[in-house]
Amino acid sequence: MDVVSDVIAAVRMGQAASDRVRVNGSWCARFAPYDGAGFHVVLEGGCWLLPDGGAPVALAAGDAVLLPHGTGHVIADSPADAETVARAVPFERWIKPPGRADAAGRGGEPGVEMLCGKYRLDHSRVHPLMAELPTLVHLPNRVGDHAELRAAIDLLGGELGADRPGAGIAVPSLVDLLLVYMIRAWVARNSGGAWSAVLGDPVTAAALRALHADPAAAWSNDRLATAAGVSRPTLARRFTSLVGRPPMAYLTWWRLTLAAARLRDTEDSLAAIARRVGYGTPYALSHAFSREFGTTPGRYRASRAEGQGAAR
Structure with a gap:
C-alpha cells in the first residue's frame, strides 16, 4: 500500500455514514463536534458552511468540503449571523426519512441537494499527515481541478439519483473514495505543507x-x-x-x-x-x-x- 492509503486505513473505523438531503427556502442545520471527520458534497444549488470559530464558506454545486478533525459547524441557506446560528436545528432532527425529501424548486424557490456524512476515525493514533490537515478543507468545483474527485462526485450523484442494482455497494465505496480523493487533492494543493514536502x-x-x-x-x-x-x-x-x-x-x-x-x-x-x-x-x-x-x-x-x- 502507498503511504496515504496506509494512513487512512490505520485510522478508519467501520463504514462511513451519509445522508442525501434536498431542501429549499430558509433552512439551517447544526452538526455537533464529532470524533471523526465530517464531509459535505453539494450536488445541486448552493449553501453556506459556518465552522465553529471560523469564517463562513460559500459552497456551490460540485464543491466538496472535509472537516478532518470533526469540527462542529452549521450549514445554512445564508451566511453566518447570531440569528442564523441560534435557529440551527440538530441535523439528526432536521433530515427527513429516506424517500421524503422536499422537492427542490417547490413554489419557484431554488433547491439545494447535498450529501452530508461522516467518517469514524481513531484519533488516539493520528498520523502526522492527518494531524497536519486544517480544520476545513474546501475543494471548489473548478474546471480542470482534481479530475478524480470530480469524477467520483459525478458518479455518486448518479448513484444517488437512481435506484440501480448494486447501489448498496457502489454508494459506500464511492463515499470511501471521496475521503481518499479529498486528502490527495489537499496534499497536491498544499505544496508548502510538511507532508507535501515529505511525499515530494x-x-x-x-x-x-x-x-x-x-x-x-x-x-x-x-x-x-x-x-x-x-x-x-x-x-x-x-x-x-x-x-x-x-x-x-x-x-x-x-x-x-x-x-x-x-x-x-x-x-x-x-x-x-x-x-x-x-x-x-x-x-x-x-x-x-x-x-x-x-x-x-x-x-x-x-x-x-x-x-x-x-x-x-
Missing part, C-alpha cells in the same frame, strides 16, 4: 514506501538506505529533517500504530499481530506497546471494543 522528496518518499510496503521486514538504516538508493547519512539527514524523527524511530511508531489498528479491528491473536508488524514474540510487542500506549494490548483491545459498541 524522492529519497524520503522511497524510504516511506519501502517501510509501509513491508513493515515486518528486518529493516536497518543500511538496508533502508539501499532501498532508497542513497547513503545512510543522506537518508538519515533528509528523512529526519522532513519527517521529524529518524527512520527507525518512525518504523517503530508505525509498527505500533498498525498493531493498535489490528487490535481494534480484528480478533487476531497477539502472536499473529506480532508477526505481522515485525516483532519476534508477543512479549516483545506487548512490552513495546505498553511503553508507547501506557496500557497493555489486551486492555487496549477491550477499551476500543467498548468504545465502538457505544458509538453504534
Whole structure:
C-alpha cells in the first residue's frame, strides 16, 4: 500500500455514514463536534458552511468540503449571523426519512441537494499527515481541478439519483473514495505543507514506501538506505529533517500504530499481530506497546471494543 492509503486505513473505523438531503427556502442545520471527520458534497444549488470559530464558506454545486478533525459547524441557506446560528436545528432532527425529501424548486424557490456524512476515525493514533490537515478543507468545483474527485462526485450523484442494482455497494465505496480523493487533492494543493514536502522528496518518499510496503521486514538504516538508493547519512539527514524523527524511530511508531489498528479491528491473536508488524514474540510487542500506549494490548483491545459498541 502507498503511504496515504496506509494512513487512512490505520485510522478508519467501520463504514462511513451519509445522508442525501434536498431542501429549499430558509433552512439551517447544526452538526455537533464529532470524533471523526465530517464531509459535505453539494450536488445541486448552493449553501453556506459556518465552522465553529471560523469564517463562513460559500459552497456551490460540485464543491466538496472535509472537516478532518470533526469540527462542529452549521450549514445554512445564508451566511453566518447570531440569528442564523441560534435557529440551527440538530441535523439528526432536521433530515427527513429516506424517500421524503422536499422537492427542490417547490413554489419557484431554488433547491439545494447535498450529501452530508461522516467518517469514524481513531484519533488516539493520528498520523502526522492527518494531524497536519486544517480544520476545513474546501475543494471548489473548478474546471480542470482534481479530475478524480470530480469524477467520483459525478458518479455518486448518479448513484444517488437512481435506484440501480448494486447501489448498496457502489454508494459506500464511492463515499470511501471521496475521503481518499479529498486528502490527495489537499496534499497536491498544499505544496508548502510538511507532508507535501515529505511525499515530494524522492529519497524520503522511497524510504516511506519501502517501510509501509513491508513493515515486518528486518529493516536497518543500511538496508533502508539501499532501498532508497542513497547513503545512510543522506537518508538519515533528509528523512529526519522532513519527517521529524529518524527512520527507525518512525518504523517503530508505525509498527505500533498498525498493531493498535489490528487490535481494534480484528480478533487476531497477539502472536499473529506480532508477526505481522515485525516483532519476534508477543512479549516483545506487548512490552513495546505498553511503553508507547501506557496500557497493555489486551486492555487496549477491550477499551476500543467498548468504545465502538457505544458509538453504534
